[in-house]
Amino acid sequence: MTITAPPRPEAAPTPPARPSALRRTGGFLLRQWRRLTAMRTAIILLFLLALAAIPGSLLPQRSLSQSNVSQYFADHPTLAPVLDRFYLFDVFSSPWFAAVYLLLFVSLIGCVLPRALEHARALRAAPPPAPRRLTRLPDSAQLATALPAADVLDTVEEELRVRRYRVVRRERNGAAELSAEKGALKETGNLVFHLALVGLLLALAGGKLWGYEGSILVTEGQRFCNSFQQYDTHSSGALVEGSDLTPICVGLGDFRAEYEEDLTASSFTADITYGAPGEEGRPTTIGVNDPLRIDGDRVYVTGHGFSPTFTVTLPDGTSFDDVSNPFLPTDQRTMASEGALKLPDLGAGTDDQLALQGFFAPTGLVQGGILTSIDPRPLAPQVAIVAYQGYLGLDSGLPQSVYSLDASQIERGRLSEVARGNLSVGESLTLPDGTSVTLSGYKEFAALQFSHDPGQVWVLAAAIAVLAGLLGMLLLRRERVFVRTTGRPDDGGTVLEVGALARGSGDSAPRFTALTDDLRAALAARATTRAPSGAAPQTGGTPE
Structure with missing residues (x-):
């Protein structure tokens, strides 16, 4: 006779612990900080600052001409007190203008400084490895040549360096490949623009405080x-x-x-x-x-x-x-x-x-x-x-x-x-x-x-930096080129796969076509110098 113990009652599931009030407050503040330091918020605040400066240009300001303000009160006895209640005759020293100014300042610093640190690390980093399938890139092509893979990569690297690319060669999965990039100064120009804008705000604030x-x-x-x-x-x-x-x-x-x-x-x-x-x-x-x-x-x-x-x-x-x-x-x-x-x-x-x-x-x-x-x-x-x-x-x-x-x-x-x-x-x-x-x-x-105004020189320097950063951001192009070589079993030649990725530079197809034409010509010239007398070099290629 077997005696079995009665089943134990199952314990009620423990409810998940509710986050403490401190953690909830910290999460809320973190979300608000991320919203404030977003680039979209900075652009909105910059627009609001420009919009807030309009009344200071259209209405007389006490800091410039008290007599003109008095004359405006005499000409508009009903409207002037209402405008004065909103500090429209003291726009640039009003609380609401200072609030927009400070929020823009904090937003730019919180947005730009982390990006600047990340960009500094990216400048020291090597170009990334080539994607697994170059044919999926927006611009890609294949070139065939009788040269061995080492000579092909030497030729391509030389051409890319002439075009001011940073070039890195790698061996991956038994295939030689090459990664190149240029145009990192485009992002530098973007950061210079925003950092100079922060400097401009600092110079203006310093001029107001000590001027x-x-x-x-x-x-x-x-x-x-x-x-x-x-x-x-x-x-x-x-x-x-x-x-x-x-x-x-x-x-x-x-x-x-x-x-x-x-x-x-x-x-x-x-x-x-x-x-x-x-x-x-x-x-x-x-x-x-x-x-x-x-x-x-x-x-x-x-x-x-x-x-x-x-x-x-x-x-x-x-x-x-x-x-x-x-x-x-x-x-x-x-x-x-x-x-x-x-x-x-x-x-x-x-x-x-x-x-x-x-x-x-x-x-x-x-x-x-x-x-x-x-x-x-x-x-x-x-x-x-x-x-x-x-x-x-x-x-x-x-x-x-x-x-x-x-x-x-x-x-x-x-x-x-x-x-x-x-x-x-x-x-x-x-x-x-x-x-x-x-x-x-x-x-x-x-x-x-x-x-x-002790900030005049700094304002000028910041304005020049803003212009230089804006020109770099608009005129420079960020481009990456990836090259992979594979052997041809039939004649021992090399198939060169080329792919390119451009960002923010408009139509990249003409530039990629010019690059592949130059590579084809350079490979043909190198094959001619290496071919034995009387032998015809084998080069070709059909863009995809």
């Missing part, structure tokens, strides 16, 4: 030194301090503007002097497209205008000769300008301060009692002025523009209009207290911009 620029209006006979306190407007990178500015002073001697027959400006030239503070300046001439270049710094002429000069004579005979201030152009076609002149110190014996607000016309014409300008050239300069006396508020602690009066002082009655009139050169306007204001003439001023 600065300032704009100032300088009247003939005046000078300025490179200091943020002297500029009308300035901007600087996050890593720039006041002590980092180049110690240089620039003085304006004579400014000349030339015009076409239709009164459009043809050229601006300015005679300037420049040098370190305390030194005698060195003279030079600059223009719109010919700035002063000194050790990475640039001084540009960006515009011009007029500064009418006045002689103010007080009742006691005290005279202030040739006082002036730039009047800002309101019409670039006729150079009609508006501005103000503030005289806070008129001497002892009076508490009133004097201010002149006016309109300057280089070639003035009065129509219906209103002065207008009909020509940008100073043929008949006139000025329409309104004289104010009272308190200017210069010591109130609130900032004021030097080119206009503080309207709040007029509204509060602290500045009162005392006289107005139109003056030509030499004419005077007498105020009620006996003060005389005479238009003594005019001077021209130049709008100068001082720029320091």
